[in-house]
Amino acid sequence: xxAPEEAASGEQPSSLVDRVMSEVSRHIRDNTLPVGATLxxxxxxxxxAGVSRAVAREGFRGLAALKLIDIGNGRRxxxxxxxxxxxxxxxxxxxxxxxxxxxxxxxxxxxxxxxxVVLAALRRTTREASDITSIAExxxxxxxxxxxxxxxxxxxxxxxxxxxxxxLFSLLVGSFRVITHETWAIGWASRPNDEARRESxxxxxxxxxxxxxxxxxxxERAMADHFDLTIKALLNAGVx
Numbered sequence: 237x238x239a240p241e242e243a244a245s246g247e248q249p250s251s252l253v254d255r256v257m258s259e260v261s262r263h264i265r266d267n268t269l270p271v272g273a274t275l276x277x278x279x280x281x282x283x284x285a286g287v288s289r290a291v292a293r294e295g296f297r298g299l300a301a302l303k304l305i306d307i308g309n310g311r312r313x314x315x316x317x318x319x320x321x322x323x324x325x326x327x328x329x330x331x332x333x334x335x336x337x338x339x340x341x342x343x344x345x346x347x348x349x350x351x352x353v354v355l356a357a358l359r360r361t362t363r364e365a366s367d368i369t370s371i372a373e374x375x376x377x378x379x380x381x382x383x384x385x386x387x388x389x390x391x392x393x394x395x396x397x398x399x400x401x402x403x404l405f406s407l408l409v410g411s412f413r414v415i416t417h418e419t420w421a422i423g424w425a426s427r428p429n430d431e432a433r434r435e436s437x438x439x440x441x442x443x444x445x446x447x448x449x450x451x452x453x454x455x456e457r458a459m460a461d462h463f464d465l466t467i468k469a470l471l472n473a474g475v476x
Contacts, residue, residue, distance in 0.1 A: 255285045256295025260305065264315055274312040275305065318403070320410035328414050338419055338475050339467070345412055346463040349393065352409065353443060353459040355400035357452040364399040365448045368392065372440040379430075379437060386420045392440055396447070419475060423466055426473035436465050 259281055263269075275281075282292035296313055299305045306316045330336045360368070371392045378384045390413050397409035427433045439462040446455035 252285075252287045252291045253294045253298060256281055256287060256292050257298050259285045260295065260299055264304075269315050271315050271317045273315045275314065277312065318407060320407045320413070323407060323411035324414050327411055331415065338415065338470065341412070341415055342463070342467050342470070345409075346460070346467070348405065348408055349396070349463065350456050350459055352397050352400045352402075352405045353447065353455045354452040355402060355405070356396045357447045357450055357455040359401045360399035360447055360450075364395065365444075368395055368399065368447055369441075369444040371395065372444040375437050375440055376434070379434065382421070382424055385437060386416070386424075389420065389440070390416055392444075396443070399447070419470060422473050422475055423469040426469045436462070436469070439465060 260275065263275065263281075264273075269275075278289055278292040278296055281295070282289050285292065285295075287295075296305065296307055300307045300313075300316075303316050303319055303321050305313045307313045327336075327341065331338065331341065356364075356368075371388050375385050375388045375392070378388065394406065394410055394413075397406045400406075423436075424433060427436065439458065442458040443455060443462060446452075446458050
């Protein structure tokens, strides 16, 4: 379909782009394509959807923006690996437009991470348990470098999520990184003294020890205590 024909059809450009995006998604699903598999050309999808090459190109760009496909100059589009980018942007948008608040996000995150740490205690590998413990230890060693402690904190929770062997937990926990960047320094500063800060940092060692011991009950309790300390600190700082 040429551009004039598309206009004559009465369909809005966005609906034509959506048609291409649906066609590509259907192709991936119906052919059970794995991550990295190459896709037919824009021209082929344009023909399938009955649209112009320009519309098909916009459909490809839309799917790439959603991280569903990878596109690059000089090569065919490929099926993309899922990552947390889109979910992270959605959460950030919801916060900044006041559709949800930080406390609501922490409530959801607490629920997710309590389940995640239970599974990590049951399913972690020896290497993962060692790495989780090492991060917890480094957090205490680098206590005087708050920015580094923050990065280690995020890595700690993301590694626990990976150790759960549930990739969706990894995506969800990773998507909270942008909010952690915005709230972590506030929580750190709101604690009354270094003793309180060390208690928060040290709670990661309790979580790590429970995972190392394959004790899901202790891991869940330690994670709950950790989040309760964090939520209390942010409430004290007036974060809502």
